[in-house]
Amino acid sequence: MNAVIPISPDDLGGPFVTADAGYFEVLAVREQVVLVEFHSRPIEIRWFDDFELMYCQRQHDPETFKVIRKATEDERKLYRVPLWIQGEEVPECCGRPMFFVGQIDDDRICTEPPEGAKLWWHDGASFYIFTCSQCLECKSVGQQF
Ligand SMILES: [Zn+2]
Incomplete structure (x- = not known):
């Protein structure tokens, strides 16, 4: 997938920067919604940080999504994205x-x-x-x- 990122969050109509899959990890996809975390960002993008969970929408080309805003904690739960304290640990x-x-x-x-708990x-x-x-x-x- 490819990301289209508005340079300003106040102007979702553009201008944009594009980022390929080397920049981010897709953590949830449901219908038109994509939740991603960027490991790094194109230099023009300053309105969110690396590893913030971002709410995105798929475009006409389903392999492309647009970054809309930071995801809320409710959306993290709704789309079942764990917030790990340590590293990822999926059994x-x-x-x-x-x-x-x-x-x-x-x-x-x-x-x-509990009473008597040692640890x-x-x-x-x-x-x-x-x-x-x-x-x-x-x-x-x-x-x-
Ligand atoms: Zn089983």
């Missing part, structure tokens, strides 16, 4: 990578350790839930700062 099942279902962050749940997750932990599209097994991965 496998039935010989293939499992599908990400969703993420639980410890600022949204009770973090008090417990502290600040800045996230739990990532996955399922297998072949056997419906579920697995979770925990990460912390």
